[in-house]
Amino acid sequence: MPAWVFVLVLGAALLPAYVLPAFFRISNESLKVLAVSGCLLAAFAFQPGDYLRRGWFYQGACFACLLVRDTTLIPGFDTARDIHLVRALLAAAANAFGVASCWRFGRAWAVAELPDTDRSRLRAYLAAGGLAVLFGCGSLAIHVRAAVQGDPAAFVSIASQVGDLIGLCLIAPVLPTALALRGGRLAWPWIMLTASFLGWLVYDGFMAATSVFPVSPLLRKTVGESCRAVALIFTLASAIAQRRVTSGELLSASSGSSGSENAPSSQH
Numbered sequence: 001m002p003a004w005v006f007v008l009v010l011g012a013a014l015l016p017a018y019v020l021p022a023f024f025r026i027s028n029e030s031l032k033v034l035a036v037s038g039c040l041l042a043a044f045a046f047q048p049g050d051y052l053r054r055g056w057f058y059q060g061a062c063f064a065c066l067l068v069r070d071t072t073l074i075p076g077f078d079t080a081r082d083i084h085l086v087r088a089l090l091a092a093a094a095n096a097f098g099v100a101s102c103w104r105f106g107r108a109w110a111v112a113e114l115p116d117t118d119r120s121r122l123r124a125y126l127a128a129g130g131l132a133v134l135f136g137c138g139s140l141a142i143h144v145r146a147a148v149q150g151d152p153a154a155f156v157s158i159a160s161q162v163g164d165l166i167g168l169c170l171i172a173p174v175l176p177t178a179l180a181l182r183g184g185r186l187a188w189p190w191i192m193l194t195a196s197f198l199g200w201l202v203y204d205g206f207m208a209a210t211s212v213f214p215v216s217p218l219l220r221k222t223v224g225e226s227c228r229a230v231a232l233i234f235t236l237a238s239a240i241a242q243r244r245v246t247s248g249e250l251l252s253a254s255s256g257s258s259g260s261e262n263a264p265s266s267q268h
Contacts (some may be wrong), residue, residue, distance in 0.1 A: 004031075004233060005226045010220040020218075024225045029070060035063045039238030042189075045246035055104030056239065058097045063235075065094035068082035084152035091156040096139025102170035105193065139208030140165075146211070161204045168197045186245055192238035199231030 011023050024045035039060030046053035069090035072083055130208075140161050171194050207228060210220045 004229050005054075006228050008229060012218060017218075020221070024221060027225060027229060029067065031229055032067050032070070035232050035235045035239070036060045036067065036072050038236040038243075039063065042239040042242040042246070045243040052104065053109055055101045055108070056242065058101035058104065059235070059239075062094045062097040062101065065090050065097060069094070074242075084155075088152070088155045088159065091159045095159050098163050098168070099166050101168040105172040105190070139205040142208040142212055157204065157208070164197055164200045164204065167182070168194070169200060170200065173199060174183075189238045189242040189245060192234045192241060196231050196234035196238060199227060199234055203231060205229035 008024070008027060012020060015023055039056050043053050043056035043060065046056070069087050072087055072090075111116040140158065143154045143161060147158060171190070203224060207220070207224050210224075
């Protein structure tokens, strides 16, 4: 992750200005393709019917919708009729899939009947609410004001930020149990997934703030793309961690089953 951000900063510093839009676009789309691929790998690590399998499919569908939306940014599409509506609908679909995936993830502990307490869940909700207020509410208000003033692109930002806020709150109940498993591989997918949502909230907050407090376009683009890269990399890392955990469990179960079948009988 630091290496990718370093490349973005280095590219912004050294590349000619006319190359930078393509440079940042390639970085953005490459990471989204990797995120979709990672989510699919995580999903296929589960057996059909497993609870989390569908959650990872939903997460992959979220980024797939964003990839489709990004095709409308290709020169020539901007002049198409109702293109802003199409982008808003694709962003809404992406965030609906994202919320659906977080609902599945947030319910995973209850379905698995792992130990948890009401007090730990309450602390998690309070922490998520505090983070939402810190990173989300101010920038959301800025986007709403822009939408009221007639900016159609603001509706895409609103859909994105609302989805991130809801996703963070749905993931919150997972954290106490995940953190209780510190030192074990089972915790890492959830920690990294939460970090991804925080990365998106920081991205949304920064982009909204710089629309009110102007900074240089190069700084805005570099920092914004770096925040987006961090969020996408954390999503990819969580998917890879999930696949490793699931594949390891399946391998252990398979080895245990084979050992039981091959063990000599103690009965005479």
